[in-house]
Amino acid sequence: MPVSPRPSIMTIDPYVGGESKIPGVNRIIKLSSNEGAFGPPPAAIEAITRAGREAHRYPDGAATALREAIGGRFGLDPARIVTGNGSDELISLLCLAYGGEGTEIIMSAYGFMMYDLSGRAGGARVLKVAEKPAPGGVGTVADIDGMIAAAGPRTRIVFLTNPNNPTGTLLPNSELARLRAGLRDDILLVLDSAYAEYVTEPDYDPGNGLVDAAGNTIMLRTFSKVFGLGGMRIGWGYAPAGIIDVMNRVRGPFNVAAASQAAALGALSEPGWVEKSVAHNTEWRGRLSAALSAAGAEVWPSHANFIFADFGSAEAARTIDARLKARGLIVRGMAGYGLPQALRFTVGNAEECQMVIDALGTPHG
Numbered sequence: 420m421p422v423s424p425r426p427s428i429m430t431i432d433p434y435v436g437g438e439s440k441i442p443g444v445n446r447i448i449k450l451s452s453n454e455g456a457f458g459p460p461p462a463a464i465e466a467i468t469r470a471g472r473e474a475h476r477y478p479d480g481a482a483t484a485l486r487e488a489i490g491g492r493f494g495l496d497p498a499r500i501v502t503g504n505g506s507d508e509l510i511s512l513l514c515l516a517y518g519g520e521g522t523e524i525i526m527s528a529y530g531f532m533m534y535d536l537s538g539r540a541g542g543a544r545v546l547k548v549a550e551k552p553a554p555g556g557v558g559t560v561a562d563i564d565g566m567i568a569a570a571g572p573r574t575r576i577v578f579l580t581n582p583n584n585p586t587g588t589l590l591p592n593s594e595l596a597r598l599r600a601g602l603r604d605d606i607l608l609v610l611d612s613a614y615a616e617y618v619t620e621p622d623y624d625p626g627n628g629l630v631d632a633a634g635n636t637i638m639l640r641t642f643s644k645v646f647g648l649g650g651m652r653i654g655w656g657y658a659p660a661g662i663i664d665v666m667n668r669v670r671g672p673f674n675v676a677a678a679s680q681a682a683a684l685g686a687l688s689e690p691g692w693v694e695k696s697v698a699h700n701t702e703w704r705g706r707l708s709a710a711l712s713a714a715g716a717e718v719w720p721s722h723a724n725f726i727f728a729d730f731g732s733a734e735a736a737r738t739i740d741a742r743l744k745a746r747g748l749i750v751r752g753m754a755g756y757g758l759p760q761a762l763r764f765t766v767g768n769a770e771e772c773q774m775v776i777d778a779l780g781t782p783h784g
């Protein structure tokens with residue numbers, strides 16, 4: 420007799436990442452996965468090379484040096500940091516530890532897809548709450564009141580991405596605080612701040628305040644975006660001691676590879692990396708947004724390293740996508756979110772952004 424998994428597993432469609440190939444096109448420019456514009460920091464590349472010579476050794480399972488460096492950089496207690504094989508792993512472990520059969524998980528309709536996949540893999544029912552128009556009138560944001568209203572007796576976890584991927588929109592701290600205050604104390608709030616470094620709003624808090632205020636909130640961060648290390652798989656969480664203790668029980672003892680820990684340490688030591696990346700991002704995000712608007716798209720206000728552009732119809736989005744693809748430019752289709760009229764553009768380096776701008780400006784090219 421064939422083996423079969425728990426029934427909830429077969430309701431999951433495997434994650435489809437950003438495309439990376441176009442048949443017949445040699446030079447591919449991948450602007451579909453929000454990887455940092457400048458590649459890996461040089462100090463990270465050196466660290467990976469050095470780590471290769473020690474690859475027969477198991478990693479430090481506690482990632483002590485890395486947690487201390489993260490704590491030093493972001494002003495956080497290293498004892499309340501947990502590292503993961505990407506923040507994706509931490510999302511999955513949270514769903515295993517706090518979700519499970521018979522429970523419910525809440526996310527916003529356009530929140531990050533992994534919450535849905537991991538939540539269901541853990542056996543939970545995942546509720547997606549419709550978004551509401553953003554205060555400025557363009558785009559949408561998570562509906563905090565709707566998420567609070569959706570929480571019921573079986574709810575165990577609420578996920579919120581801020582700034583959100585794929586929309587790029589940002590909620591103010593007051594809305595996050597209102598969400599936390601409106602949820603029962605025994606519901607875990609997961610604030611996924613994967614794009615925190617790119618935010619230039621002066622009073623933005625990626626989650627430190629809410630984590631410190633009570634025992635039921637965790638902030639997730641990653642080295643995959645501004646630090647340019649998506650291929651090394653390093654994410655981290657900052658949480659109250661009780662949640663860190665749970666994570667340390669459910670994670671694999673060596674869940675972050677030695678070369679990955681070394682790479683992250685290297686990235687943190689690279690002088691001026693984040694400043695340079697953010698300055699570039701802010702400048703080119705503005706230029707790309709202007710070019711997209713000129714091409715007829717509604718551009719949602721972005722606080723991250725990508726731009727969500729609504730072309731009005733699926734056909735219009737397909738036309739733009741085809742024009743980009745003909746030049747080797749791969750952006751992310753949004754049909755998986757029920758938004759086939761939109762495309763998401765990662766802010767690449769200057770040359771890549773200019774290629775996108777040129778392609779947008781030549782309707783028949």
Ligand SMILES: *Cc1c(COP(=O)(O)O)cnc(C)c1O
Pocket residue numbers: 453504505506507508531580583584611613640641642643649652653654
């Ligand atoms: C990219 C991304 C992640 C995953 O990051 P990894 O650390 O590479 O697993 C998590 N959340 C959001 C919102 C992201 O965009």
